[in-house]
Each structure stands twice: as C-alpha cells, then as structure tokens.
Amino acid sequence: GQQLNQSPQSMFIQEGEDVSMNCTSSSIFNTWLWYKQDPGEGPVLLIALYKAGELTSNGRLTAQFGITRKDSFLNISASIPSDVGIYFCAGLQIGSQGNLIFGKGTKLSVKP
Amino acid sequence: DVKVTQSSRYLVKRTGEKVFLECVQDMDHENMFWYRQDPGLGLRLIYFSYDVKMKEKGDIPEGYSVSREKKERFSLILESASTNQTSMYLCASSIRADLILSYEQYFGPGTRLTVT
Numbered sequence: 135g136q137q138l139n140q141s142p143q144s145m146f147i148q149e150g151e152d153v154s155m156n157c158t159s160s161s162i163f164n165t166w167l168w169y170k171q172d173p174g175e176g177p178v179l180l181i182a183l184y185k186a187g188e189l190t191s192n193g194r195l196t197a198q199f200g201i202t203r204k205d206s207f208l209n210i211s212a213s214i215p216s217d218v219g220i221y222f223c224a225g226l227q228i229g230s231q232g233n234l235i236f237g238k239g240t241k242l243s244v245k246p
Numbered sequence: 247d248v249k250v251t252q253s254s255r256y257l258v259k260r261t262g263e264k265v266f267l268e269c270v271q272d273m274d275h276e277n278m279f280w281y282r283q284d285p286g287l288g289l290r291l292i293y294f295s296y297d298v299k300m301k302e303k304g305d306i307p308e309g310y311s312v313s314r315e316k317k318e319r320f321s322l323i324l325e326s327a328s329t330n331q332t333s334m335y336l337c338a339s340s341i342r343a344d345l346i347l348s349y350e351q352y353f354g355p356g357t358r359l360t361v362t
Contacts, residue, residue, distance in 0.1 A: 165349045176336050176353035226349045231296055232277045232340050234351055238288040
C-alpha cells in the first residue's frame with residue numbers, strides 16, 4: 135500500500151533558527167496536508183496543498199507540494215519555543231473518499 | 247471553527263472490561279475516523295464512516311467495533327479491553343470529498359486509555 139517516509143525523525147534546534155522537514159513517497163498523492171501536535175493534544179491542521187508545485191504560507195510556516203507529486207516540504211522560519219511539538223505530513227489515499235496516510239512525524243525541540 | 251470533542255481525556259480500565267469512546271463533531275461532516283497513536287508507529291486508522299450507520303474497517307480493526315447512529319456522533323467500542331490496547335485514541339472528521347475539494351481532517355483532543 136501507499137506509505138509516507140517523513141524525515142528527520144527529530145530535530146533539536148536553537149530559537150531563531152529555520153527548520154526544514156519533508157515527506158516522500160514512492161506513490162503519487164493528489165493532496166498533502168501538514169499537521170502539528172502539541173503534547174497531550176490532537177493534531178491541528180497547519181497547511182493544505184492541492185496542486186503540484188503549490189507553495190503555501192501560514193505565518194512563519196511555508197509548505198510546498200512537490201512537482202513530482204511524490205513529496206512535500208515544510209519550512210518554519212525563525213523558530214520560537216512554542217513551535218515545539220510533533221509535525222505530521224499526510225497524503226490523500228488514492229481512490230479513497232477521504233482516507234489520509236500519515237507520516238510518522240518529526241519531533242521538534244527548540245532551545246531558548 | 248470546527249469542533250471535535252471526545253468524551254474523556256484520560257481513562258483507566260481493567261482487562262476484559264467493555265470500553266466506549268465517544269466522539270462528537272459540530273460541523274455536519276459526513277466522514278468520521280478513529281485512529282490510535284503509539285510512539286514510533288504514528289497514527290493508525292482503526293475504523294471510519296462516510297455516513298450514518300455506515301462503517302468501514304481501517305488498517306487495524308481487530309478488537310474494536312464502531313457505531314454511528316447519528317451524523318454527529320461516532321463511537322469506538324473495545325469489546326473486551328486488553329493491555330495492548332493501551333494507547334492514545336484520536337477521533338477526526340471531514341467533509342465529504344466529492345462535495346468540495348477538501349480532504350482536511352479535523353481532530354479531537356484525544357483520549358489516553360490505559361488498560362491494566
């Protein structure tokens with residue numbers, strides 16, 4: 135079945151640094167979503183991407199839908215302590231009515 | 247704002263007990279989903295439903311059942327809880343994909359279930 139590989143698994147960065155993470159797949163996806171999960175909470179949707187090549191921003195966050203439709207990237211600029219959490223990518227399962235396939239997450243730690 | 251609520255944030259049950267986890271969404275979404283989340287394994291889909299009284303198995307349905315009697319409510323049932331069902335359970339909802347180009351799922355806060 136379709137699978138997503140998300141990297142890196144974890145990151146330890148200094149406050150103010152930029153962050154980059156990505157998801158790749160051997161299969162094509164038509165939709166990419168990025169979520170953030172705070173400790174003990176449910177994931178919250180950050181950005182949704184629907185077209186290959188699309189670049190979308192949400193404040194300090196920018197995500198891109200890869201041209202090949204097999205990858206997506208999330209960048210966070212000028213990180214702050216509240217950026218701490220787990221970031222998940224998700225792709226729409228082909229042929230489904232809305233089932234998403236999730237990456238295993240990138241755990242971000244920010245040192246003040 | 248979309249609101250998905252789950253009946254409990256924390257739950258402790260004994261092995262063999264029947265456990266009910268309730269999820270309610272207030273956005274009139276057609277689709278509802280139950281996931282479990284475990285360290286290193288990410289989110290795994292247990293069951294989903296695209297309409298009232300309709301249910302489909304996800305990737306790990308064994309040991310679980312679901313009920314969707316009303317559009318806004320989706321219940322996950324552990325018929326006989328076991329220790330390997332200790333996990334974080336997440337409910338999500340989304341609008342029907344053919345109505346609008348939107349596959350965005352909105353999650354509840356999660357229920358952390360411990361089975362002893």
